[in-house]
Amino acid sequence: xxxKEYWDxxxxxxxxxxxxxxxxxxxxxxxxxxxKLIMIPSESMAPKAVREALGSVFNNVYAxxxxxxxxxxxxxxxxxxxxHQLSYYxxxxxxx
Numbered sequence: 001x002x003x004k005e006y007w008d009x010x011x012x013x014x015x016x017x018x019x020x021x022x023x024x025x026x027x028x029x030x031x032x033x034x035x036k037l038i039m040i041p042s043e044s045m046a047p048k049a050v051r052e053a054l055g056s057v058f059n060n061v062y063a064x065x066x067x068x069x070x071x072x073x074x075x076x077x078x079x080x081x082x083x084h085q086l087s088y089y090x091x092x093x094x095x096x
Contacts, residue, residue, distance in 0.1 A: 016023040033045070071079065078084065
């Protein structure tokens with residue numbers, strides 16, 4: 001099996017192709033949540049954009065702890081300056 005075939009079969013396949021039963025169950029749960037008002041205080045509805053982010057490639061990244069203190073003090077424009085953030089990371093990142 002080539003790398004591309006492996007990727008297409010296991011890592012890049014849609015859930016409906018990998019496990020149709022789980023895909024069906026997810027569909028049922030989406031419909032249930034759309035039709036019912038869930039009145040459990042501990043339940044919350046995540047916006048679609050949040051669900052998409054949580055189900056993205058970032059799910060493959062392990063992170064622990066809090067962000068560096070400097071990131072809590074920078075303004076949003078500085079945090080979104082990706083060239084600056086990447087150069088800083090490359091220079092000062094943990095050298096494990």
